[in-house]
Amino acid sequence: MPKINQFPGAYIAENQDRFVDEMKQLLAIPSVSTLPDHAADCIACATFVANLLVSAGFQNVSELPTKGMPVVYGDLITDPKLPTVLIYGHYDVQPADPLDLWETPPFRPTIRDGHIYARGASDDKGQILAHIKAVEAFVKSGEPLPVNVKIIIEGEEEISSPSFSDFLAQNRERLQADVCLVSDTPMLSADQPSLCTSLRGIVYFEIKLIGASTDLHSGQNGGPAPNPIQGLAQLINQLKNEQNHVTIPGFYDDVLPIPPQTRSSIEALPVNAQTFATQIGAQGLTGESGFHVLEQLWYRPTLDCNGIWGGFTGIGSKTVIPSEASAKISMRLVRNQDPQKIATAFRSYIQANVPPAFKLEIKEFHSGAPVGVDADHPAVKAGLAAVTKAFHKQAILQGEGGSIPIIKLLESELNIPTILMGFNLPNDAIHAPNERFSLERFLNGIAASVYFMQFLSQSELAE
């Protein structure tokens, strides 16, 4: 907790019970965006959030229409010369199934062991509320807000933000800012505060190999008949070498080496191949030789088969040589890699290496560009200092292995970097039963948001 005789500690301490009450009200609204039955709840939630913004002292609060759920907007422009922070969050939540695994009902927020348990507690209602309360703390304490703040809270993040691209294009002027601040990823661990500066991108394919024109009897045809499962195995096997490097020509061409300080910071963490293997319950790992497990996860591109199928997959035996076999293959990309370039390289390599007995079909699904901001960007420095101060331990920079396409949209539409300042923890069960958020981390999160604005106002961005 921040010191309670200072700003913002005093304000947080005095008001924390009310903050938690408001969080409970927010979490009680079942704003499940993927279920049509909950459309009215989503709209009610947008209005509730808008009211929270008004109470916090935001101006120009409005529910901006989209072709789907409204985006709640508010701002507080102190001085056009000051840096402007655009806070992004979402008020919609994942479905709560399976309900019988919840210890208390998902939309009846309950406090136990210092945590609030409810669907959306960490993802993302609790986290976005921390930022709202940070602005409120400035306004209600009479402390001068040292930056301009804009906030957008959308209602379709859990269904891949189908309306958000149009919304950004239509509101580019209104959303102009110097940096985007998002709390929708977890910190590294309970005892290691961190700030995330990159997300991997993705390209995703499905490939199909076709041998004979119909399924064949494996006795009457086995030997000469081309087996697409085996052709596919051969093709997949050629995608990585014995060092687990991806063998697609040009795959690593645009990958930048990580700065020495990032490497040292990674190596200082109590995470290594052994701890990671234990964490995922595996007896061994298959990461690229020569890279720390966290570098493999955060700063190296990779390739995974996400699915494979062909032939007889039921119980027992069937003597078939299938006509076709398929696999889903995706690649995670890192900063400076171009999804289209990698997609083209993948296609060419697959086409060049498909065994000649087989026809090939390639389907491309979604792709998303990687995002990242330099470690020495003023906003990164401000964020790192803020998290360090609020969580009472030197924070580190981390990457995130997953992809959040919305972040790339923000970055490219608004041409600003994004700081991923998550407050929750990896074991807070987002998207799962018994989702939770630590109340202490919530209050520290408010402080971190306050400090970020303060440090940012003292940074080069303010010059």
Next chain:
Amino acid sequence: MPKINQFPGAYIAENQDRFVDEMKQLLAIPSVSTLPDHAADCIACATFVANLLVSAGFQNVSELPTKGMPVVYGDLITDPKLPTVLIYGHYDVQPADPLDLWETPPFRPTIRDGHIYARGASDDKGQILAHIKAVEAFVKSGEPLPVNVKIIIEGEEEISSPSFSDFLAQNRERLQADVCLVSDTPMLSADQPSLCTSLRGIVYFEIKLIGASTDLHSGQNGGPAPNPIQGLAQLINQLKNEQNHVTIPGFYDDVLPIPPQTRSSIEALPVNAQTFATQIGAQGLTGESGFHVLEQLWYRPTLDCNGIWGGFTGIGSKTVIPSEASAKISMRLVRNQDPQKIATAFRSYIQANVPPAFKLEIKEFHSGAPVGVDADHPAVKAGLAAVTKAFHKQAILQGEGGSIPIIKLLESELNIPTILMGFNLPNDAIHAPNERFSLERFLNGIAASVYFMQFLSQSELAE
């Protein structure tokens, strides 16, 4: 057709309309062994077949009980010193689905274009009837039957003959013979009569590779996390080399080279890699380098993946690294190979080559030994001469790529070789809609059975 002024041509010509009528009655009984609703039809069919044996002049006709459907038995012992032929067939049939693809109802036998269309026409009612009528021809024409004949017709072949092993063990004495004669495989082609002297055996496995203890998010874990689909692809890829030879140590140790005359006979046929590829609708083949396509099919062992599955296999994309992936893998074995030896070699090789990050589970399903008889066995010579004479063209010896476990049972329980004298053709749609049997081939089949008995009685077996 055999000459109609001689035996057996005259008898066949005079009685062919009645033979076809009887075949129609036999085919009209829906003796589908796999469907419990048809149990009464199966029993009725056994009785109908028993009556056919009696009418044909068989003695000691009986429906022998098993723990399942009865086996119909009959014999005609002319002289204990003569060679004894044991004819095997089955009166049960496959289900007729999909019914809407039949041009005429499956159990309303219909004649068009010189064929009788009905479920069971080729497999196996029509073929077994040819042998019954051959014996009838001897008896009713007053021609001395030159061999002893025993016949068994079971009712569970299409459900893998679950009662047959016990039946054989309990009736070993009764079934003693010098050679077993089976018509349950097709001839090579319409213009190439053939006699089959071998069937491949089989061993069938399921293997599973397990990486992490649960499915993982491919973004948050991709890189170091072991991917069992890729581990499986690697393992499968190691099972064959670039020449498509199986790499399991010892796999080919017991495989005998084929005799030069078998090779010449294969090479003289109008079948090659190109015609086979066209037949199965493939743009290329993947058989072992250095072997004729028919040698690959009939006389070489092979390995095929019959199924593979793991991860996300639905429509679209899901970013998962699955916890496990599985494959079904079977090997076809040739004469002189021991299924248990090959199964052990497979297990050892898989265990030795599983990538170290994965746990392995191996499950063994059924196995069946290969069967084969020497080309110079007197019964083979007699069979080849009989087929040549009945079908008016020099017959060749062929192998069969598939496996019929029942044949191995007959061979090992009774310790006699089996002659596979099929009369139908590969395109007669057995197990499929519009199954058929050529009436001309049926009548020639009767003659072939007669000639076989005659030639056998003149062979070394009779000495």
